[in-house]
Amino acid sequence: MKLSAEISDFADRLGHRFRQPGLLIEALTHASLSSPTRPDNQRLEFLGDRVLGLVMAEALLGADPRAREGRLAPRFNALVRRETCAAVARDIGLGEVLKLGRSEMMSGGRRKEALLADAMEAVIAAVYVDAGFGAARDMVLQLWGARIGSVKADARDPKTALQEWAQARGLHPPHYDMVARSGPDHAPVFTIAAYLETGESEQASASSKRHAEQAAAQALLRRMETQNG
Structure with a gap:
């Protein structure tokens, strides 16, 4: 499967060259456009949420070896919550390449926080399935970047x-x-x-x-x- 120029540019922003390009297409496909021959990104989103959690837990433990669970948990929650995932998605222009049904597109789906966050997690899973945990971890750490080091010690809601x-x-x-x-x-x-x-x-x-x-x-x-x- 050959990616469109627009989605190829998006893959470049991710810093990952897909061996299975169909995974990226699936990750970018919202349920409003799914069909029996075109799977949506819900299953990948489920997996990506878990991959993101493991990457962040590992990163936080490494960044502060002496921190106890009570200090790590709010930092973790701040890094994996919907708002943060959506912010990262906006940084890389994910909304521009989302594949949406007409009704979702007309209602501003490309800007919706929930859709952006879910697709971001699905993209993480697509990289994980395509190339393994190491590749997914490298991409997440690159995309989250300074957010990890600057997350507040007290990041409570x-x-x-x-x-x-x-x-x-x-x-x-x-x-x-x-x-x-x-x-x-x-x-x-x-x-x-x-x-x-x-x-x-x-x-x-x-x-x-x-x-x-x-x-x-x-x-x-x-x-x-x-x-x-």
Whole structure:
């Protein structure tokens, strides 16, 4: 199978020459375009998630031999979560070569975080199946690059961090309300407010409720830590 010029350029950005080019095509094919003769990337995504996890666990252990599990786990989660995978996918222009059905394409699928993250994991699996763990590890370490070394020692989810801050002071967990929703169906914008029982609150907007909640929690935690030293 011969790759198109566009996908060949993408493979070059990965730094891997496929002996089985069909694996890369499969990794880039979303379920909206699958057929009995054209498999989608869901099975590869399942495998790639595990390969990525092993690469990151190995890298973190090597980078900090004295760190205990309690410090390694949040760093690991920050490196393998959907947002990070999607960010790496954007860095290498993965969305530009995704193979999507018409409806998914019309709804902005090339920019959707979930689709980008899943395809990134599928690409990792494609390299793993094509050339083994060593090749997959080399590619992941190259693509994640400085993210591995700069991941925060405390990389907790902002909502978790705010909840722990509140509980440490005898407060009830924070709660979240949706203040507004705007934009078209294919590109919505959610505005979420995070509240503490003391009355303090912060708002944030994002393309998903989850991201807006995280951003609001982060803003509120930052303000409370500043106020309370």
